[in-house]
Amino acid sequence: MEDVKKKIKSFLQEAELYQSQGLLNEAKERYVRAGQLVKKNENLIKNKNLLKVISKKIHVLKEKIDRIESGPISVEMPKQIQDIIKHKFSFSKNDDAGALEGAIALAKFGQFEAALNEFDELIKTASISVEAAKNIIRCHKALDSLDEAANRYKEWLSENFFTPAQLNKLRVFLQGILDSQGVDIKLPKKDIITSPSLETLMDTEVSETEAVETVIPEKIVEQEINDEDIIDISSVGITFTEGPKKGETIEYDVSFQAGSIINLLISGDDKELVENLRTGVVLNEVQFYSPIAMFNGKAVVSSKSEIESGPKQGYYSLDIKVTSIL
Amino acid sequence: MANINLKNREIECKIVYYGPGRCGKTTNLEYIFKTFRKQAIGEMVSANTEGDRTLFFDFLPLGIGKIKGYDVRLQLYTVPGQVKYSATRKMVLREVDGVAFVADSIKVRRKANVESLKDLHQNLKEYGLSITKIPLVIQYNKRDLAKQGIPLLPVQQMERDLNRQLKVPSFSASAINGDGVGATLKACIKLTLQSMRKQLGW
Ligand SMILES: Nc1nc2c(ncn2[C@@H]2O[C@H](COP(=O)(O)OP(=O)(O)OP(=O)(O)O)[C@@H](O)[C@H]2O)c(=O)[nH]1
Ligand SMILES: [Mg+2]
Numbered sequence: 134m135e136d137v138k139k140k141i142k143s144f145l146q147e148a149e150l151y152q153s154q155g156l157l158n159e160a161k162e163r164y165v166r167a168g169q170l171v172k173k174n175e176n177l178i179k180n181k182n183l184l185k186v187i188s189k190k191i192h193v194l195k196e197k198i199d200r201i202e203s204g205p206i207s208v209e210m211p212k213q214i215q216d217i218i219k220h221k222f223s224f225s226k227n228d229d230a231g232a233l234e235g236a237i238a239l240a241k242f243g244q245f246e247a248a249l250n251e252f253d254e255l256i257k258t259a260s261i262s263v264e265a266a267k268n269i270i271r272c273h274k275a276l277d278s279l280d281e282a283a284n285r286y287k288e289w290l291s292e293n294f295f296t297p298a299q300l301n302k303l304r305v306f307l308q309g310i311l312d313s314q315g316v317d318i319k320l321p322k323k324d325i326i327t328s329p330s331l332e333t334l335m336d337t338e339v340s341e342t343e344a345v346e347t348v349i350p351e352k353i354v355e356q357e358i359n360d361e362d363i364i365d366i367s368s369v370g371i372t373f374t375e376g377p378k379k380g381e382t383i384e385y386d387v388s389f390q391a392g393s394i395i396n397l398l399i400s401g402d403d404k405e406l407v408e409n410l411r412t413g414v415v416l417n418e419v420q421f422y423s424p425i426a427m428f429n430g431k432a433v434v435s436s437k438s439e440i441e442s443g444p445k446q447g448y449y450s451l452d453i454k455v456t457s458i459l
Numbered sequence: 460m461a462n463i464n465l466k467n468r469e470i471e472c473k474i475v476y477y478g479p480g481r482c483g484k485t486t487n488l489e490y491i492f493k494t495f496r497k498q499a500i501g502e503m504v505s506a507n508t509e510g511d512r513t514l515f516f517d518f519l520p521l522g523i524g525k526i527k528g529y530d531v532r533l534q535l536y537t538v539p540g541q542v543k544y545s546a547t548r549k550m551v552l553r554e555v556d557g558v559a560f561v562a563d564s565i566k567v568r569r570k571a572n573v574e575s576l577k578d579l580h581q582n583l584k585e586y587g588l589s590i591t592k593i594p595l596v597i598q599y600n601k602r603d604l605a606k607q608g609i610p611l612l613p614v615q616q617m618e619r620d621l622n623r624q625l626k627v628p629s630f631s632a633s634a635i636n637g638d639g640v641g642a643t644l645k646a647c648i649k650l651t652l653q654s655m656r657k658q659l660g661w
Contacts, residue, residue, distance in 0.1 A: 146608065147609060150607065151565075151567070155481045156565070162567075201508075202543075214515070238550075241550060394546070394549075412581065435585055438545075454585065
């Protein structure tokens with residue numbers, strides 16, 4: 134009898150300490166075990182309230198755990214932290230590229246407003262102006278304010294700031310995103326008459342032809358892979374070259390993307406498939422679908438973890454890293 | 460690889476504190492900031508969520524003197540330990556020069572320690588770095604909890620779990636009291652500078 138009481142007491146002590154350390158799952162587990170012991174030995178326990186107290190504690194812990202698990206991946210941080218992100222998470226030695234990298238880092242950490250401010254400045258630097266503009270569009274996509282992106286594009290159009298060829302690139306890029314997101318906006322094209330100089334006129338004429346319409350997106354793709362900052366990919370098709378699904382192509386939506394790392398959610402129902410997509414496995418035939426282009430390439434599974442709670446429970450979160458583009 | 464600024468004659472090294480959630484990474488940095496005030500060349504900055512879990516990183520810049528006329532500056536970072544912040548951990552690890560792996564001595568965290576070390580291995584690999592080559596030390600934290608009757612992992616067992624193959628310097632610690640914190644950092648700095656000198660041919 135003393136043994137049981139001692140055991141319960143030590144479970145409760147452990148639970149309290151784990152809770153104070155923020156080890157909430159461990160604390161909960163200890164309370165559950167203490168509760169089970171109390172129940173089993175009800176006749177020995179004088180304090181009839183104990184079970185109630187324990188289940189209250191478990192309840193509070195559960196709520197806390199839920200709150201933390203559904204907590205934000207990112208929140209707007211004070212300037213001091215944004216400055217560190219901007220300066221310390223930019224690794225390029227080149228000033229302009231470095232500044233662009235710093236701004237992209239802000240966006241990667243979810244500091245979209247601050248990133249937008251940076252890109253607005255960087256757009257004035259010729260060598261990176263198109264990249265900056267594309268990132269403005271990406272930020273608006275992340276902020277769910279694509280209509281603002283469309284307004285920005287229209288400003289650029291009226292400002293004569295970008296060359297017609299650049300404007301065309303931006304239009305194709307943004308229109309692709311608008312279409313894929315189901316936003317019903319048709320972006321106007323650059324009007325030839327308003328750009329009278331010979332050079333711009335030629336640019337525009339070229340971009341008006343059908344052939345170039347399809348070439349330009351591919352060019353963007355190439356350039357962006359080199360940048361190691363791949364364009365937004367909306368879905369991927371994985372063709373299995375071995376295993377039970379050999380020869381089959383399965384398409385997955387991209388849940389998020391950080392540069393060349395693409396995160397997919399795959400259902401846990403197909404055990405064999407999940408089992409085959411082990412970390413380190415090379416995927417030799419992958420089709421990447423972006424709003425503006427489709428291209429083939431290779432990727433490697435860089436991590437896989439089961440989602441243990443929430444609406445996607447039972448699914449697997451799979452990171453694949455694009456390793457080459459054909 | 461360490462960042463060398465020839466113009467300002469500065470060398471910057473990046474040391475990252477890695478480990479499972481709640482193991483005491485932030486507590487290590489807080490103690491360092493408190494104790495080595497003179498070396499700090501800026502404030503310690505923390506990007507937290509409520510309930511002081513690290514969301515992005517903690518950052519502490521230290522100056523540790525001169526080598527061959529170059530000012531050596533350390534940037535200490537912690538990563539967020541919670542499993543779901545894997546992408547952030549990877550970003551913080553970029554261009555790392557040395558790692559202090561903080562393990563939690565609490566028995567029920569045994570698996571979390573092992574998984575975090577695997578996660579470190581994987582993330583380093585994706586940057587083309589090897590866990591067997593990078594300057595690395597391991598800390599067995601929260602040893603003080605034994606006194607409170609909390610079941611802890613014996614140090615020998617933690618060595619077997621985490622350090623059997625790596626065979627890197629390891630330290631028992633109690634970051635909350637500061638025990639072992641300085642020793643861990645110093646060993647990590649030593650290895651990091653050794654490796655830097657080798658790379659530079661100094
Ligand atoms: N008793 C004891 N508690 C410690 C020790 N080190 C850290 N703690 C406690 O453990 C809890 C977590 O410490 P943190 O330093 O925030 O842990 P962390 O590794 O930064 O956690 P994440 O940011 O979530 O990854 C806090 O309640 C600390 O007070 C220690 O050596 N002994
Ligand atoms: Mg922390």
